[in-house]
Amino acid sequence: MNARQVNRSASLRAMRAIALAVSAVVAAATLAGCAALAIGGAVGTAMVVTDRRTAGVQLEDQNIELKSLTRIREAIADRGHVNTTSFNRMVLITGEVPTEADRTAVEQAIARIENVRSTVNDLAVMGSSSLTARSNDTILTSKVKATYVDAKDLQSGAVKVVTERGTVYLLGRVTEREATRAAELARGIAGVQKVVRVFEILTEAELATLGDQKK
Numbered sequence: 507m508n509a510r511q512v513n514r515s516a517s518l519r520a521m522r523a524i525a526l527a528v529s530a531v532v533a534a535a536t537l538a539g540c541a542a543l544a545i546g547g548a549v550g551t552a553m554v555v556t557d558r559r560t561a562g563v564q565l566e567d568q569n570i571e572l573k574s575l576t577r578i579r580e581a582i583a584d585r586g587h588v589n590t591t592s593f594n595r596m597v598l599i600t601g602e603v604p605t606e607a608d609r610t611a612v613e614q615a616i617a618r619i620e621n622v623r624s625t626v627n628d629l630a631v632m633g634s635s636s637l638t639a640r641s642n643d644t645i646l647t648s649k650v651k652a653t654y655v656d657a658k659d660l661q662s663g664a665v666k667v668v669t670e671r672g673t674v675y676l677l678g679r680v681t682e683r684e685a686t687r688a689a690e691l692a693r694g695i696a697g698v699q700k701v702v703r704v705f706e707i708l709t710e711a712e713l714a715t716l717g718d719q720k721k
Contacts, residue, residue, distance in 0.1 A: 578615060
């Protein structure tokens with residue numbers, strides 16, 4: 507084998523090595539992507555299973571919340587601080603606006619969104635809350651949720667928690683027993699100023715029917 511053949515052979519080996527390395531990287535990335543999809547799918551499925559709304563209603567609630575961002579901006583521009591939480595097409599409106607007219611305008615704008623069944627307007631007419639206050643609200647929400655996870659007599663996924671200026675709002679499709687227990691646990695969290703129940707109350711028979719439908 508002459509020098510040219512040796513160099514050509516070495517070049518071919520190098521090219522094959524590079525090709526193998528690239529293939530390995532691509533394969534690893536593909537597997538990682540599949541794993542991420544699998545994990546995401548599992549989490550998404552778990553959320554649907556533990557939530558007592560149908561998958562279709564959950565999607566509608568997400569769309570209502572997205573649309574409300576535009577409607578609020580159209581109604582009051584950047585005046586105030588407004589949050590909306592849609593659960594089973596009932597929209598809880600919280601936050602602060604500067605005037606009573608703004609408060610009414612926000613509620614009317616959200617009520618006109620397609621698929622909104624009803625609204626609960628708990629907007630306060632006052633200056634916007636501080637970032638510190640909102641951070642504290644986020645912490646309180648996390649604490650309440652953690653308490654529900656630890657509770658042995660409450661299905662944590664059935665209750666949605668929203669906190670505004672130390673007031674904890676509880677949403678969900680629950681029985682009266684569950685509603686009472688959820689409120690009791692939330693009141694026991696240090697820093698919670700008030701608990702507001704915004705539940706849709708089910709009978710035990712209705713809850714059993716929901717369980718059968720999920721199977």
